[in-house]
Amino acid sequence: MVVIGAGAGGLSVAAGAAQLGLKVVLFEKGEMGGDCLNYGCVPSKALIAAAEAAHQAHAASALGVRVGEVSIDFSKVMAHVHAAIAAIAPNDSQARFEGLGVHVVREAARFISDRIVASDSLRVRARKIIVATGSHAAVPPIPGLDTVPYLTNETLFGLTTLPERLIVLGGGPIGVELGQAFRRLGSEVVIIEANALLGREDPAAAAVVLAQLRADGIEVMTGSKATRITSGPVVEVEADGQTRTVTGSHLLVAVGRSPALSGLDLDKAGVETDRNGIITDKSLRSSNRRVYAVGDAAGRGQFTHLAGAHASLVVRRTIFALPVNADALQTPRITYCDPQLASIGLGESEARAIHGDDLRVEHFDFAENDRAIAEGDTRGFGKLVTTKKGKILGVTLVGRQAGDHIHLWSLVMSAGLKLSQITSMIAPYPTRGEIGKRLAGQWYTPALFSDRTRRLVAILKHFA
């Protein structure tokens, strides 16, 4: 087996296949661990941890805790970011994978034919080839952008001084997480978003995040398109037919991701692609029956946990010849801003577009959750969307640590559990996680306390 790319997806396939006794050649042209370890999840969450600590220090006075003046030592913050990468790196290292029996080649790979892959020093004829080359920051064709220096996720974590005024282009998960982190570390931040902030998520949940970003002092411009960029950087922005300029000290481009497929010579292998990535069937197989795609390169979503899920499907399919279905995966999505926004399955409007009136929506505010009250942080809510018969279609949670509380729903949806199984669970008190059981319980409330049930109880009491 040949695996191209040693990120979350490629490493998981390589580890699984090698431990099952296959001969595996793994090509990696950059850092072992790919985007997640080096330029994505790990450094961003380490930066967010520092920003959160600064924010909590400021917020402590509301709970009666006085903290002295809070100041940021940016070089120490960055040292923490790089220490987190270094602590996790051994898991993804060349030495570890060679120890598992993988032949690791630190070179760029490309297709020579439908089953031959080559790098500068090696040529391999493979039975199965897994493309796990990930994605990179999309650079939009905004006039002038190519004439000014700008940051992407690949260069941002190399900063040695805190940006004075950071302009963030794009209000998706990357722009929101990093924009808020830099604001809380002391930068002035402007987020320029062409449409709605976190536009793929429930609008009411995104509004809770938007309110917090503004309370943090971030200037969030929604419905605002960057139309020209000149040095400064100065960004010309169009909104509601008006043009205004935004000036900063640094510019971060976070307007989406493009699959990293250039230089692979996929046409020589007959592998078809579209703008999202390699076109695959439900078993993640491409138009070439020997070639599979996983992770960001497969264009089915961009999450480390999804890349890992793809890897296990590909191992099952290619090694055990078992049927698998990547179309049926239920993938949780979490934006690690504060408050966190976590969701799985369909949002309310998507569900309505598919199921029309055959829909029920349960809503529960953290303001009614005892733990949230005790913590003095009642921002956010949970929303459960089902069919009228109770089939679970999706869940959105927005609030402190919402990401940890979407796990329940990930299990429920992937295992096809019923709402009644959630209500029969004992949820420990007082936890924010109780919101899951409350949403499920609320679904039964109208039927439980209906006139019909009362009439039934009136009859039963004569026999009890």
Ligand SMILES: Cc1cc2nc3c(=O)[nH]c(=O)nc-3n(C[C@H](O)[C@H](O)[C@H](O)COP(=O)(O)OP(=O)(O)OC[C@H]3O[C@@H](n4cnc5c(N)ncnc54)[C@H](O)[C@@H]3O)c2cc1C
């Ligand atoms: C700032 C940021 C924050 C993120 N935060 C999160 C998060 O909190 N949670 C989450 O789930 N996801 C997060 N993501 C997304 C996550 O990083 C990606 O979904 C994940 O890394 C995809 O894994 P992958 O294996 O598909 O690709 P990658 O991790 O990108 O790995 C691909 C590898 O292939 C190599 N490669 C490419 N072409 C070739 C070639 N021709 N030959 C040899 N090697 C090649 C690359 O060098 C790279 O190492 C974040 C992304 C960013 C940018």
Ligand SMILES: NC(=O)c1ccc[n+]([C@@H]2O[C@H](COP(=O)([O-])OP(=O)(O)OC[C@H]3O[C@@H](n4cnc5c(N)ncnc54)[C@H](O)[C@@H]3O)[C@@H](O)[C@H]2O)c1
């Ligand atoms: N916590 C996580 O799991 C996490 C964190 C970061 C990234 N990711 C993954 O990486 C993906 C990419 O994130 P992203 O935020 O770069 O992309 P995105 O596509 O999710 O959001 C980009 C935003 O930029 C806006 N935009 C596009 N062109 C613009 C322009 N010219 N001017 C102003 N705004 C413009 C879009 O409207 C969109 O809202 C995510 O969708 C996610 O799958 C995950």
